[in-house]
Amino acid sequence: MRMVTRLSTTDHNRDIAGLRYVYPVLSRRAGGLSIGINVNTNNACNWRCVYCQVPNLTVGAAPSIDFNVLADELRFFLNDVIKGDFYERFQVDADKRIIKDIAISGNGEPTSAKEFAALITLIGQIAHDAGILPGINVVLITNGSLIQHVNVQQGLKQLHALGGEVWFKLDSATASGRQKINNTRQSVAQSVRNLRLAAELCTTKIQTCLLDYAGNGYSDTEQAAYLAILREVQDLPRLREVMLYTLARPSLQPEAIYLKALAPEAMQHFAEAIRQLGFKVSIH
């Protein structure tokens, strides 16, 4: 799920490395510290993307969240960063000593937690108490497959109230592509409905991983289907941006041997086609 690199941890920062739900990330893109929240402590996701970097990924949902532990960890971690010597211990460059965001992104699909809405509320409260909200971004990184559920929608409303945003995974707009890349049978139509729901409730960005799978590149059929979806959602004012990325690190799935990063020219070419539809596009 993650697009960012986990901060390397060594023995002298065992306190941080040992947390169950909270992990520090130095974000390439954000230029600062991202605070990751992982509620999929069982490495379970309802999808199985061929490029997934979750170790021992299993099919399933997040387990029940222990809110006492999560609250303690988040308060402890924020205190360590804001008042403690976290940056020194991790030898973070001076210009990166800033909290950029809280990213709800873990080893699986975060919206599969049945307490998802309460999770967003708690994160918001603690971030306010610590004095970092407003001022930082709160990002939900999701495959978007569960947004039809009322509990998830409540969470997105709260995320919006925090000024946060949804990064919604859309890798393929064909049934066969979604089966092949994401191993999901959820229809394209349901995914588009969920995308609309997300963007009606909260600022939403589409996050798309483009791959060269088995030397086939990114086919014209896939490109045309994807652009057709974007035309369908062009009217949503809170959906204005697409983030394209490709394989940066090896997948931990059995298909890894068939996967290659898509060529930079192909990424640029596709980005331009998306821009023509009026969306902002970034490549990572």
Ligand code: SF4
């Ligand atoms: S949505 Fe895909 S990439 Fe994200 S955790 Fe699930 S299987 Fe991995």
